[in-house]
Amino acid sequence: MNLIHTGPEARISTHSQAAERVAWVFYCIAAAGSTIGQIWVGVQTPPWPADLAWWWRAAMVTPFAAVIDLGGVVTSAFADARQRLGETAYGWRALSAGAVTTGVAINIIGHADVPYLAVVFGGLGVFAYSVWLLHSAARRRDALRAAGKLADTAPVYGLAQWRREPAVTRRARTLALASGYPLHESLDIARAQLRDERRRTALAQHVETLIRSRHADPVRAAIAATTLDIDAVAAALTAQSDVAGWARVINADLVPPPLPTADPHDNEPYTAPAVGPAMPPTDVLRRIPTNQTAYDRWRQLWTELATDPDIDLQTFAEQHGISLRQAQWIRSVGPTGLLNSPTPPAVRLAELARSNGHLASPATPAT
Template sequence: MTLDEHHRPRRVDLPNGTETSRRPPVEHAAWIFYAIAALGSTIGQIWVGVQIPPWPDTLHWWWRAVFVAPFAIVIDLGGAVTAAFADWRQRLGEAAYGWRALSAATVTVGVTTNIVGHADVAYLAVVFGGLGVFAYAIWLMHSAARRRDALRATGKLADTAPVYGLTQWWREPAVTRRARSLALTQQLPLHQSLAHARQQLRDEKRRTALATHVETLIRSRHDDPVRADIAATTLDLDAVAADLTAHADVTGWARVIGADLRPPPVPLPGVGGDVDADPERESVTVAGPMPPADVLRRVPQDQASYDRWRQLWADLKADPDLELAAFAHRHGISLRQVQWIRRTGASGLLDSPLTLIDRIAQLAAINGHAPHHPSSTS
């Protein structure tokens, strides 16, 4: 492969299916910058070659420049040529240490010549030395970019990951590292890769903690430490933890924990006095949300109907997953009546064997008031 073939423009398929030239406008600009910087470095070396060596006084300066120019050009061009050979061999999978070291040494000679030769004028030393470094840096970055494009076009280079930003890396370094890996392996976008990474890390943390407890439990079942070690190392603790997680009764635990989080019973609004004055008397308490007034008016006042409501509420609690419509059909009542029973029972007003009106009458008697039965109202 010749250098011309090595740098010949090629076409690369983009992820969206379109094709583009290997040399976009910005790449042409890079060539222009490199040519100008390399020319400046060469001029600096020729300048040094004209002034520093002990030339005969009779030799005109432009003859000196003619003699020095080939060497200066070879130094700058040699750095680029050897770098091109190194890039070519790297595309083939080689390290190309020899070509890269030779390229760096050649450029170092050119830059040192400009800096030392113009040491008496700091401006010239910085300008001509900086041009050499600038030209070589542009060439290395340009060739490295072309090499990555060529490798990516042939499927030998991984796709680039999304840019997560410094803030994201600072806030969640572990999550961002996992998200970057997921984005590359599963072709996930930025936000979706972060969500998957957070979920994976949470699952792994939970599974690790559960596996530790499972190992402790397994070891506790064996008095012999050798058998305990065998049992703990034979089982796939991660698989056991994953299976336990899959079969965990999440709904049941949520129901139990939710019951423990209910607020303490409060006295029924509108009934005053010390309800604990007589422990043999029934108190009216509310264990859950107070039903609205229209529901309270429908709580049965006769004992038989009230006992019927209590029985229906017990059946509802025994089968909480049953559809209310199916429950109403089974017991021959309306769906609205089932809803009334559920709201009243959830408040705790159906927990006592005494009807609500009887309990209110007892509380009124404790407070020194005559009971006021709804049936006596006009």
């Protein structure tokens, strides 16, 4: 049953076949031009008898000119066949290069009096041979790849990626060739591997230092550090590390101290500190409820959070039927002291403004 492929591979194969046909056309034209140039030189340069017609001269020179160009191709074909078998084929390749060099030299030297003809016919010979070499090399690689003797090509990462992350790109290319990862996935895996390796190397150095410090005798310390698989110990430490616990401890150290607030019901005047603690962002402050019931609910939740600072916010939010974002707001506002007063901050500010006369009456328009 014949299957008709219409995917990207089929289109690539079609384009490759079209390119090969065009390459053959260019090669044949260039090879014919090089041969014509050699025949031209053969007709004019040798000391032919004066009464010998030019077409007799061309007929006698043509086989030799054709053999020179054809010999370069034939010996190159033999070299290509031996290279497919894994040989270097230096002898065949040297014969091929020698034949082509002879043909190009005949064209250049024979037309030295006319630089245009020397460049055209010599260039055609070089061009024809270059096309043949590149074409045969491409077909050889395709044959080796089809036989499983050649690695697949790696993704093209681009010059900017190589310049920006040379180590990552080199590792990504190796991963793509070894495991078949696509471009972006190979880069992500390479970054993760290099990051883990750097962390594991640094940890291994500290582990070795710790192991050596447990022995006063430097010889025993060296034996212990050499006997143990330091990398394995570092990997086990990484796997057993309590990331969440350290995050909670560090977060507790980063909680700002409470901020004293002014309350209109207090008799003591409020004195602002010289340098106040960091306040929550403005968008979080706007979330503080102005409704007394909702505000009292926030105060109750903050009291529970303050008594157990290590509680997981997600668990806390689920226990009290609130969103995780709202629990984060309460934890951010609570340490500032804005939830200490029984009156919502917005209400307190409004009462302070009225008591200071700022809301007594609209300003008299200027005359």
